[in-house]
Amino acid sequence: MSIHKEQVKSALSYVMHPEFEKDLISLDLIQDLITQEKFVSFTLELPRKNDALAAHLKKACVAAIHKYVDSEAVMDITVGINISRQKELEGKEPEAPEQQAPQQNPVLSGVKHVIAVASGKGGVGKSTVAANLAVALSQAGAKVGLLDTDIYGPSVPTLFGVKERPNITTQKKLVPIYKHGVHLVSMGFLVDTDQAMVWRGPMVTSAVKQFMQEVEWGELDYLILDLPPGTGDIQLTIVQTVPLTGAVIVSTPQVVALDDVRKGVAMFQKVNVPVLGVIENMAYFTPEDMPEKKYYIFGKHGARKLAQKLEVPFLGEIPLREQIRETSDSGTPVVEASPTSVSAIGFKEIANRIHQSLAMLDQETGKSKKIEINIRP
Ligand SMILES: Nc1ncnc2c1ncn2[C@@H]1O[C@H](COP(=O)(O)OP(=O)(O)OP(=O)(O)O)[C@@H](O)[C@H]1O
Ligand SMILES: [Mg+2]
Known part of the structure; x- marks a missing residue:
C-alpha cells in the first residue's frame, strides 16, 4: 500500500524536539514532505546548525515512520537550517549575518x-x-x-x-x-x-x-x-x-x-x-x-x-x-x-x-x- 503524507505526519508527531519539548509537527519543522509508494522524503528544518541534534532527530524520525507507518519505508531526510526561525523558536534574535552562513543553503x-x-x-x-x-x-x-x-x-x-x-x-x-x-x-x-x-x-x-x-x-x-x-x-x-x-x-x-x-x-x-x-x-x-x-x-x-x-x-x-x-x-x-x-x-x-x-x-x-x-x- 502506498504511504500517505498524513500517516507520516501522524508518526512524526511522536518525535519530540529535546530542547523545545514539543513534537516536530507542532513546531512545524517538517518541510517539503513527499510520499510515493514506500518512499518518503522531507526536510527537517532546524533554526541553527547542530550536527548531533540533527543526527538524533533523523534517527528518531526513521524509527517512528518504521514503527507507525511501514516497516519497509525508504526515507530521504534532508536537514535544512532556517535561521529566520531562531527568534520564534528560541526567543532569540538571529545572529548577525557575518556570523551565520551567508545563505539559507x-x-x-x-x-x-x-x-x-x-x-x-x-x-x-x-x-x-x-x-x-x-x-x-x-x-x-x-x-x-x-x-x-x-x-x-x-x-x-x-x-x-x-x-x-x-x-x-x-x-x-x-x-x-x-x-x-x-x-x-x-x-x-x-x-x-x-x-x-x-x-x-x-x-x-x-x-x-x-x-x-x-x-x-x-x-x-x-x-x-x-x-x-x-x-x-x-x-x-x-x-x-x-x-x-x-x-x-x-x-x-x-x-x-x-x-x-x-x-x-x-x-x-x-x-x-x-x-x-x-x-x-x-x-x-x-x-x-x-x-x-x-x-x-x-x-x-x-x-x-x-x-x-x-x-x-x-x-x-x-x-x-x-x-x-x-x-x-x-x-x-x-x-x-x-x-x-x-x-x-x-x-x-x-x-x-x-x-x-x-x-x-x-x-x-x-x-x-x-x-x-x-x-x-
Ligand atoms: N537553434 C537550433 N538550431 C538547430 N538545432 C537545434 C537548435 N536548438 C536545438 N537544436 C537541436 O534540437 C534538438 C533538441 O534540443 P535540446 O536537447 O537542446 O532540447 P531540450 O529542450 O533540452 O529537450 P528536452 O526537452 O528533451 O530536454 C537537439 O538535437 C539540438 O541539437
Ligand atoms: Mg534537455
Missing part, C-alpha cells in the same frame, strides 16, 4: 546566482540554450557551473563531449568536470540512463538535493540549471529545493509551444522566482548558403509577442541552423566552436541581457554581487 554559499533554464514543452532546445549561455558567460570572464537535472534525458554529457566519470574528494564530495570553461555536473555522469528511467519523482528530487549539497561547486558567479521539460511535480520540487535567483524560459514560436510558456511563467511566479525572460529558439531558418534569407517556418515572433503579453522580458532569438545541431552533437557548443557565427552572437547577446537583468535585480534587492564580465560578439 550554506552549501551553495559560494554561488552568486543560480539561474534555471526551463521550458513547458520538451525538445525546444533548452539544453542547447543552457550549454551555450554557460559557455558565453564563461568566455566573458565569469566563473560558471552547469547542472543538468534532467535524469530521464541528460544532455550535458553529449553537448560537452564528456565520457569520463567525475572524481570524488576525500570528504566524499563530487568534483564537477571542467570543460569548455564550465564546471559540469550531470545525472548522466553518474547514473545509467536506462536505470534512471524507473526512478520515481521523489528519487529524482532527492538526487537534485544531493547535487546541491554534495558537489564541490566552489566559488561561482553563475550556476545554470538545465531543468527537465514541463511544469509538473518534479520541476516544481526542483525549483523549490534550489535557491534560485531567476529563471529563463525557452520556447519555439509555434502556438503549441507557446501555450506551455504560460505554464512555465506561472510555475515560477507561484514560487516567487523572478522570470528573467523568454528566449525564442529556432525562431527562423536561414540556409547556410543564403545567409540573408529568413524563413519563419514555425511562425513569426510567437514567443516575443507572448512575452509582451505576459509582461515578462524578451531576451532574444536564436535561428534554426544546422551548425547548432552539429556542434551540439559533436560535443562543442556553437559559442565555443564558432564564436563569431550568427548563432554564437545570438547566445552572447542573450547572456549579456541576463547578466544585466541580474545586476538590476541585485540593485533592487540591495545585494551587492558585482560580477565583472565583458561579452564581446
